[in-house]
Amino acid sequence: SGGQPVSMQNLREVKALADHYGIPVCFDSARFAENAYFIRMREKGYADKTIKEIVKEMYTYADMTTMSAKKDGIVNMGGFIAMNSEEIFRKATVFNIMFEGYITYGGMPGRDMNALAVGLLESTEFDYLETRIKQVEYLGDRLIEFGIPLQRPIGGHAVFIDASKFLPKVPREQYIAWVLTIELYLEAGIRGVEIGTLLADRDPETRENRYPALEMIRLAIPRRVYTNNHMDVIAVAMKNLWDRRDKIATGYRITYEAPIMRHFTVEMEKI
Ligand SMILES: Cc1ncc(COP(=O)(O)O)c(C=O)c1O
The missing domain is CATH 3.90.1150.10 (Aspartate Aminotransferase, domain 1)
Structure with a gap:
């Protein structure tokens, strides 16, 4: 996409359309925070919201997500998947354990998960995003x-x-x-x-x-x-x-x- 954002309106409309056809929506979250920054800067109604508030709304329009955390997680390596379907979660668990590690860490050392927790907080700070x-x-x-x-x-x-x-x-x-x-x-x-x-x-x-x-x-x-x-x-x-x-x-x-x-x-x- 050339680093171009998806608007909140677009997310909303895609979700409504997908719901209509019974198709789950999966976000590629690699650049979720930069996306939220652009929503705040460009989309009517978001100028007074925090990045975290915008991100929360974005994810009301997702059923699942993949995250390559070395982007907007600001870590050297790692990632995660998340979903709201118990059935898909069960299926994903089998593959996760087979290819990555147990579901609580998925191949990531605890130290890296701590860094990711901090990274997610910092990447959703407006000042950080603006500088970047x-x-x-x-x-x-x-x-x-x-x-x-x-x-x-x-x-x-x-x-x-x-x-x-x-x-x-x-x-x-x-x-x-x-x-x-x-x-x-x-x-x-x-x-x-x-x-x-x-x-x-x-x-x-x-x-x-x-x-x-x-x-x-x-x-x-x-x-x-x-x-x-x-x-x-x-x-x-x-x-x-x-x-x-x-x-x-x-x-x-x-x-x-x-x-x-x-x-x-x-x-x-x-x-
Ligand atoms: C939006 C997006 N998703 C996923 C990836 C790939 O992530 P990974 O290298 O962790 O497979 C990239 C890589 O540039 C990306 O830009």
Whole structure:
């Protein structure tokens, strides 16, 4: 979604529709707090509510959730699942014990669970969220000043750069956005992630590459790690690439790819 939020109204309407058809609603909660921040800032009726109040309302529209806690849980690793159906809980318990650990900890050490409890409290503090999201916006604004094509408005956790507009000479069969991530790494040691043809993977039936409408690179910013000076370094590195973009006309071919989720382990060579 490019770090774009889901409005409360949207959550409400999805829940009503799903209830109508008897389908449970599952939230991906990875960025639940950043989502609540945007609801507070943008949606009528929420400006005076606390983030925690907004989050509580959000979850009245969910039947279950998955949480990758290394995002808005502000922990180094871990997560959880939650649901309001006893039946699904029983089924999930079997798999949880088989693959993760007992239901009370699911593979997480107690120390990490304590950290997660603190992380959830802190990530729902308005001041924390504002500082974090404004830092991402700061990076986006610097890139916009340099004329770099990106998705707007700027997302909550990342800036998404439009690689097709950045590198129009690279054929899409040579993985445009992947080329940009490599160039950025070579330029300044900065790691972005391709959100384009490689990630879109192959059609499971025809095994042909799927070409999404957008070739993007995501510059996701870790929480509480960098200063705005670091953002300046990223922006200037992108500008250096932007200034020499005309010289980048070829990309890469795949030399190894896994049968599924090739994005993580692909090996490539330069054309
Ligand atoms: C919204 C969202 N959900 C889930 C994940 C994946 O989480 P994990 O790495 O814990 O599998 C990501 C990763 O970026 C994400 O952005």
